[in-house]
Amino acid sequence: MTHGRGSQGPVADGRHTVVVGGGLAGVTAALALADAGVRVTLLEGRPRLGGLAFSFQRGELTVDNGQHVYLRCCTAYRWFLDRIEGAALAPLQDRLDVPVLDAARPAGRRLGRLRRDALPVPLHLGRSLATYPHLSLADRAKVGRAALALKGLDLADPALDTQDFGSWLAAHGQSERAIEALWDLVGVATLNAVAGDASLGLAAMVFKTGLLSDPGAADIGWARVPLGDLHDRLARKALDSAGVRTEVRTRVTSVSRNANGGGWSVEVPGETLQADAVVLAVPQREAHDLLPAGALDAPERLLEIGTAPILNVHVVYDRKVLARPFFAALGTPVQWVFDRTEASGLREGQYLALSQSVAQDEIDEPVAVLRRRYLPELERLLPLTRGAEVSDFFVTRERTATFAPTPGVGRLRPGARTKASGLYLAGAWTATGWPATMESAVRSGVGAADAVLGALGRPRPQHLFEFEEAA
Known part of the structure; x- marks a missing residue:
């Protein structure tokens, strides 16, 4: 011992x-x-x-087994960071800002952003949703109405846990596109389940607390070490x-x-x-x-x-291919991509980590299969990767990463x-x-x-x- x-x-x-x-x-x-x-x-x-939530060494790289983030509303984890004197090493965004790239849209029209303004709830997200290019005008209007209905749910009602979030969204006018481009964009990353497989109680808790409680509640923090x-x-x-x-x-x-x-x-x-x-x-x-x-x-x-897996795909390029610290993606198997270069100790090139939740169909796929699947997808999303050399490609698998929020x-x-x-x-x-x-x-x-x-x-x-x- x-x-x-x-x-x-x-x-x-x-x-x-x-x-x-x-x-x-x-x-x-x-x-x-x-x-x-x-x-x-x-x-x-x-x-x-x-x-x-740990790290290991791979050559000169210090690798996190998976990308972990937290939100400003995660007050207990923020207390924990303060208690271990680590808050400065995992800072929060000044203001929620999530770049969302849609690989299915023409080049030059792929980028949308989910960000907040300095306004009270729910107006803090109003401008962002009104201009979000990945939803139609009709879907944007219906999203606002669903958000208000969600805000009215009583989280203490045990009946919410018996329903699935996807059925509730459909009953409140949410199209398949709205679920993919907004509700699942957030929900898959926080719940590790698509809306149809998630408890309405847990989903309502995530969205009410993160997006509908306080203007800054969903500001994102992550470890820079x-x-x-x-x-x-x-x-x-x-x-x-x-x-x-x-x-x-x-x-x-x-x-x-x-x-x-x-x-x-x-x-x-x-x-x-x-x-x-x-x-x-x-x-x-x-x-x-x-x-x-x-x-x-x-x-x-x-x-x-039950348990649910998360797959993380790690790609090291010989040059910089991504200018922003992270982004989310639509129209592609890629979900969330983070720049881990500085935190990993990499001295040359750029290290990207892809966090893939709801990975039941991929968690046991061979590395070679995942490489053939994800490198072309990154080329679709990030033009600078097309001339870059991949100096390392590996995966980490957490087969029981979370409990299943069914x-x-x-x-x-x-x-x-x-x-x-x-x-x-x-x-x-x-x-x-x-x-x-x-x-x-x-x-x-x-x-x-x-x-x-x-x-x-x-x-x-x-x-x-x-x-x-x-x-």
Whole structure:
């Protein structure tokens, strides 16, 4: 085992919590508990922290396994960045501005933009939608009416979770083109599902919160450094300073209640840890396997929470081919393209990362097939690629990148508390109200920490993220 002990955190009392899982949910829970003076051990099976938002080396490149972004409305993740002193490394846009290229349109007429003005909701998007070239005049008018209807939905209504977003959009006058060029442009990237396969409840939450709550809510932020610098290096530094014992390469094999009812035993190879409380911050299927009998009324529901893949295509050119930091695309298999040159450490040429959500049909395709598919598409979208040499082409695959946001998934997502006293759940898949995002992961970690602190009778740290009244 490897570990780090810090000396700058608050003085811990005798209460001990074990957090299983070193993704964003587990790191958040560990930091929140340590900040409250609880003694914490964080266990992670991988050799690094960060869960599914991590980096690795490929020659001279530092590669993120996938492109991750967040929005200004992701207040919990922004709190997390502040807590690990990483906010300056993942800045937000001053104002929402998304270039959208339609490969099916003639050259010179391909670019549209989704951007906001400094006006109150919903006028902040009015000019952008009125001039958005990828929709007809009739579609633009109908989009506005659908947005107002969406704004009127009650997110607390459980019936929304039983409906699919695509049927709701069709019932509100949205054409197939409007769904492709606007609703799915946003929804596929945030939900990892097309409208017809997504819960209306989750989709309404995304659009109401991101586009219809505050003028700046959808401003986009992303890391200008490798994700590992944030979610592993800075997170580990923060954990050490808070006094958390962090163990990587340490896979938990079982979690069981002690026979005398006095706490929990957590088994790892070569050691049994004793704890007053345990937070399982692992994927739903791993949580199912570790949960002791009776911890949930219907543990099999965790296995009913589906998963959805994301494919990332990485292309390194010998010269600069893209002048903007990112763009979204229509009329092509390409979805979102980001310039990762500076963050990766590439010294010559340009490195583009294509983020491909809803990748069920492509996730197992051979690299050669994907190369033949995507390089010509990039040539259609970016004329400067036609004379450029491809110096590297590779893919990263996350087969279980997110939980599937299908209709009915809401009833399957458990809260932080289990029926077993002292055992708690965290993870983006738990009942945060958000889809599977970094924001959801951090919120779940805060929620689990709150539950532990309540059970241990410890006060909440003053600086800990505060949930909004509507959350």
